[in-house]
Amino acid sequence: MSELQDAIQDRIASFTPDLVPPFAGLQERRRQRRLIRWSASAAGVAAVAVVITLIALALPGGTKAEGPVRLGQQPATLAGQFDGYVESSQDTWPTETNGRPSGKDGAALLRGPEHCSAERTLWLLPAQEGPLTDGSPRVVGYLRDPGAQAPNFAKGEEPFVSPAVLPADARSSGLTIGFAELWISQTDRLLYAYLVNSRDHSDVERWPALAGLCA
Amino acid sequence: VTATDQGLEELYAGSYARLVGIVGAVGGDRQEAEEAVQEAFIRLMGRWSSVSTYDDPEAWVRKVALGKLSDRKRKTRNGLRAVERLDAAPTTPGPDPTAIDLAQALETLPREQRAVVVLRGLGLELLAIADELDVPLGTVKSRLNRARSALTPLLREDPADV
Numbered sequence: 418m419s420e421l422q423d424a425i426q427d428r429i430a431s432f433t434p435d436l437v438p439p440f441a442g443l444q445e446r447r448r449q450r451r452l453i454r455w456s457a458s459a460a461g462v463a464a465v466a467v468v469i470t471l472i473a474l475a476l477p478g479g480t481k482a483e484g485p486v487r488l489g490q491q492p493a494t495l496a497g498q499f500d501g502y503v504e505s506s507q508d509t510w511p512t513e514t515n516g517r518p519s520g521k522d523g524a525a526l527l528r529g530p531e532h533c534s535a536e537r538t539l540w541l542l543p544a545q546e547g548p549l550t551d552g553s554p555r556v557v558g559y560l561r562d563p564g565a566q567a568p569n570f571a572k573g574e575e576p577f578v579s580p581a582v583l584p585a586d587a588r589s590s591g592l593t594i595g596f597a598e599l600w601i602s603q604t605d606r607l608l609y610a611y612l613v614n615s616r617d618h619s620d621v622e623r624w625p626a627l628a629g630l631c632a
Numbered sequence: 633v634t635a636t637d638q639g640l641e642e643l644y645a646g647s648y649a650r651l652v653g654i655v656g657a658v659g660g661d662r663q664e665a666e667e668a669v670q671e672a673f674i675r676l677m678g679r680w681s682s683v684s685t686y687d688d689p690e691a692w693v694r695k696v697a698l699g700k701l702s703d704r705k706r707k708t709r710n711g712l713r714a715v716e717r718l719d720a721a722p723t724t725p726g727p728d729p730t731a732i733d734l735a736q737a738l739e740t741l742p743r744e745q746r747a748v749v750v751l752r753g754l755g756l757e758l759l760a761i762a763d764e765l766d767v768p769l770g771t772v773k774s775r776l777n778r779a780r781s782a783l784t785p786l787l788r789e790d791p792a793d794v
Contacts, residue, residue, distance in 0.1 A: 420734065420787055421734065421749075421753070421783060421787060422753050424734040424735055424738055425657065425738070425749065425750055425753035425754075426753070427735065428657040428735060428738055428739075428750070429653040429654055429656075429657040429750070430653060431653075431656075431657075432652060432653045432654075432655075432656025432657050432662045432665060433649050433650065433652060433653030433656070434648075434649050434652050434653075434662065434666065435649075437644070437645060437648045437649055438648075438666075438670070440640075440641045440644050440645070443644070443670060443673055443674055443677070444677070446670070446674055447674045447677050447678075
C-alpha cells in the first residue's frame with residue numbers, strides 16, 4: 418500500500434464512529450418527514466404552513482413574525498424572518514398534550530446576529546404547525562450562550578451550564594439535531610432545556626429559555 | 633420486521649460507520665458526515681426495492697451521501713457548534729507523526745480534489761468516481777492531477793500509486 422493510501426486510510430479511520438445510531442431513529446425521522454416536511458402539493462407549494470409561535474410569547478414589545486412560513490421555502494425563509502440570524506439546522510419536534518401526542522412542531526436552530534454581538538450564540542426557535550389558536554405556545558425557545566454574549570435574552574438567573582445534571586423528571590422531547598437530543602423537564606421547561614448526547618445520554622448542556630429576541 | 637426492513641437494516645448496520653468515515657474524510661466534518669449518511673439512508677428507505685437489486689447498494693448510499701454533503705456545504709456556512717461539541721471526538725488514533733505533513737496536506741486540499749483522492753484510495757476506477765461524484769471523467773482526471781501535484785512534494789514514493 419502506498420504512503421498516500423496509508424494517509425487516506427488513516428484519515429477515513431479518524432472520521433469513523435465507534436457507535437451506530439439505532440435504525441429505529443432513522444425510521445422515525447423518515448416518518449416525521451412524510452408527515453410534515455415533505456407535505457408539498459403536486460404544484461410544489463407546501464400544503465402545511467408553519468407559524469412561528471415563539472415570537473408572540475417572547476418579545477416584550479409584542480413584535481410578531483409576519484404570516485406563515487411555507488415549508489417549501491425553508492430552510493432559508495425561517496432565518497430570513499429575523500434580521501441577521503443565520504440558520505444552522507431545522508428539524509421536527511413532536512408535541513404532547515396531557516401525555517398524548519398532539520402534533521408536530523418545527524424547530525430551527527439559528528446562529529445569533531452580529532449586530533447584537535451574539536454571533537457565537539445559538540437560538541432554538543420552535544415553529545408550530547398550523548395557525549395560532551389561543552396565543553399560548555406549547556413550546557418555548559431556548560438559547561445556547563456559553564460566552565454570555567446575550568444574557569439579556571435569557572430567562573432565569575443561571576445562564577448556559579455545562580456539564581449539567583438532567584432532572585429526574587426530564588424526558589426526551591423528540592427533537593433531535595444530529596446526535597444531540599433535546600430533553601425537557603416538566604418542572605422547569607419554561608426556564609430551561611437540556612441538550613443531551615443521544616448516543617449515551619452523556620455531555621448534558623442546559624440552555625435557558627428565551628426572554629426575547631435580538632431584533 | 634419485514635424481510636425488506638431486515639435487508640435494509642443489515643446494510644445500515646454493516647456499512648454506516650464505514651460510510652461516515654469515507655464521507656467525513658472527504659468533507660472534514662464527522663457530524664456533517666453522519667447527517668449526510670443518515671439522510672442518504674432515509675432516502676434509501678423509499679427506494680430499497682430497486683436499490684437492493686444493484687450490485688453494490690452501499691455505493692448508491694455513498695453517492696447520495698456525498699451529494700448531500702455538497703448540498704449542505706452550499707446551504708450552510710455555519711456548523712452546528714453545540715452538536716459538534718456534544719458529539720464525541722473520534723477515538724481512533726490519529727495518523728503516525730511522520731505522516732502528519734501528508735495528513736495536513738490532505739486536509740488542506742480543496743474538497744472536490746479530496747473527494748477524488750479518497751475514492752481513488754478506496755480503489756475505485758476513474759469512471760466509477762466520475763459517476764459517484766456526478767462529474768465528467770475529464771474533471772476527475774484534472775482534479776486528481778492537481779491533487780497529486782500538491783501532494784507530490786510530501787511523498788517519498790510515487791503518487792501515481794493513487
